Amino acid sequence: MGLNRLNLISRYPALRERAYALFFVGSLAAVGATQLLTFGQLWLVYELTESALMLGWLGAAMSLPNLAVTLLGGVIADRYDKRTILQVTSSGNMLLSGILVVLVLSGDIAVWHILLIAGISSLLNGFDWPTRVAIFPQLVERAALPSAVALHSFIWQLMRMTIPALTGFLLFAAGVGVVFAAAGIGYLMMCVTLLYLPLRPALSASSSVGAGAQILEGIGFILRNDIFKYLLLLTFVGMFFVNSHTQLMPMFASLNLTDEVGLGFLLAAGGVGSIVGTLVIGGMRQDGDLTYAMLLSGVLAGVATVGFTVASMFAWFYVALALQFFAACVGSMFLITSMTAMQLCVPDELRGRVMGIHTMCYSLLPLGGLFLGGVTDLTNIFIAVLVGASVYIVLLVGSLTLKSSLRHLRYATLQQIPRSVDLSIDQSAATSASISHETPVPPRPQ
Numbered sequence: 001m002g003l004n005r006l007n008l009i010s011r012y013p014a015l016r017e018r019a020y021a022l023f024f025v026g027s028l029a030a031v032g033a034t035q036l037l038t039f040g041q042l043w044l045v046y047e048l049t050e051s052a053l054m055l056g057w058l059g060a061a062m063s064l065p066n067l068a069v070t071l072l073g074g075v076i077a078d079r080y081d082k083r084t085i086l087q088v089t090s091s092g093n094m095l096l097s098g099i100l101v102v103l104v105l106s107g108d109i110a111v112w113h114i115l116l117i118a119g120i121s122s123l124l125n126g127f128d129w130p131t132r133v134a135i136f137p138q139l140v141e142r143a144a145l146p147s148a149v150a151l152h153s154f155i156w157q158l159m160r161m162t163i164p165a166l167t168g169f170l171l172f173a174a175g176v177g178v179v180f181a182a183a184g185i186g187y188l189m190m191c192v193t194l195l196y197l198p199l200r201p202a203l204s205a206s207s208s209v210g211a212g213a214q215i216l217e218g219i220g221f222i223l224r225n226d227i228f229k230y231l232l233l234l235t236f237v238g239m240f241f242v243n244s245h246t247q248l249m250p251m252f253a254s255l256n257l258t259d260e261v262g263l264g265f266l267l268a269a270g271g272v273g274s275i276v277g278t279l280v281i282g283g284m285r286q287d288g289d290l291t292y293a294m295l296l297s298g299v300l301a302g303v304a305t306v307g308f309t310v311a312s313m314f315a316w317f318y319v320a321l322a323l324q325f326f327a328a329c330v331g332s333m334f335l336i337t338s339m340t341a342m343q344l345c346v347p348d349e350l351r352g353r354v355m356g357i358h359t360m361c362y363s364l365l366p367l368g369g370l371f372l373g374g375v376t377d378l379t380n381i382f383i384a385v386l387v388g389a390s391v392y393i394v395l396l397v398g399s400l401t402l403k404s405s406l407r408h409l410r411y412a413t414l415q416q417i418p419r420s421v422d423l424s425i426d427q428s429a430a431t432s433a434s435i436s437h438e439t440p441v442p443p444r445p446q
Contacts, residue, residue, distance in 0.1 A: 041058060064122070104177040160270075238298065244371070273326060372384045
């Protein structure tokens with residue numbers, strides 16, 4: 001047991017830090033609570049309406065407010081104390097969970113209640129998620145950032161795999177009120193953890209300029225730097241065109257001539273695959289070629305998703321199951337590698353804004369599902385997935401092979417980039433020894 005623990009810490013050095021270990025436990029509770037809240041609301045809306053359209057409206061309530069405020073959330077994360085922000089968002093979600101418990105137990109619950117609460121929670125998460133990824137440098141040394149990013153992704157993938165089953169058990173055994181109560185307890189655990197979280201000092205963005213100017217400052221930084229511009233673009237396109245096939249998983253289950261149990265296996269295969277990919281890439285060597293890892297994993301994710309679709313159309317259930325596992329595995333490897341590359345070279349003063357924009361990718365899944373569903377109605381599911389995967393692969397290969405600033409990115413190289421920048425410096429005139437001239441990063445101010 002002791003040897004296994006040492007191996008785990010050696011592979012994921014972020015766990016050596018007490019601050020990160022506490023944050024990891026709190027995040028397990030908070031992310032689990034978010035999943036409980038989500039699946040509980042989905043089940044309750046369908047029980048009340050039996051309407052697929054109403055589920056679509058619920059999906060919009062869960063994603064659109066988040067998209068609307070995430071840029072502002074990044075500004076807030078850069079400007080103010082991150083612990084306080086997370087305490088406010090976690091407390092707010094805990095309160096919303098409690099309101100749902102009261103409404104369910106009173107029997108006065110209505111669909112508009114659920115939609116309103118989902119929208120408010122989505123707004124809160126628009127501030128929570130950018131802050132949650134921007135706080136890493138206050139928890140770990142820079143060298144441990146790759147493992148911190150991998151472990152953060154592991155939390156989401158683990159909850160994605162386990163919480164649907166837990167929700168189903170709680171619904172069967174105790175009812176939806178208990179599901180929402182469990183979500184509230186999870187958020188409470190996050191709040192308590194934050195009280196005891198030791199944080200390193202942080203560099204905050206100046207509050208002398210308005211929020212709008214700071215948002216434009218963050219966007220301008222991304223557009224001037226190839227690493228951020230192209231990796232964010234590839235992440236968004238991958239989520240929208242490829243990963244969004246999970247939104248149509250009930251249709252794939254039907255094509256495979258299976259029932260709810262088969263659907264559960266397909267969803268679980270994706271969850272397990274994501275965890276495996278997270279663990280593999282989290283232990284990547286410091287001198288590993290990140291560009292090659294992203295190129296290979298991204299192409300394989302697109303091809304495997306098309307293969308999964310073909311297997312489903314022929315009702316080859318076990319083949320589809322294996323391909324879904326593999327697609328999720330390599331897809332998570334791309335996501336974590338690209339996110340780690342950005343975390344390593346984003347200036348601390350811009351971290352909340354830049355990484356906050358990255359968190360918007362998760363809200364693109366429902367919108368991508370809408371695209372795939374629309375193309376499927378016009379043609380068929382194979383054409384829809386093939387078109388989406390083709391767009392992604394062409395853009396991926398073109399970006400990572402044709403842009404010299406993106407070739408042969410490595411952890412060791414990215415870690416040499418200064419963490420703090422003088423935002424008044426003209427970045428077009430700056431140079432960096434670790435990044436090509438096409439991706440200018442200003443030197444640390446003297």
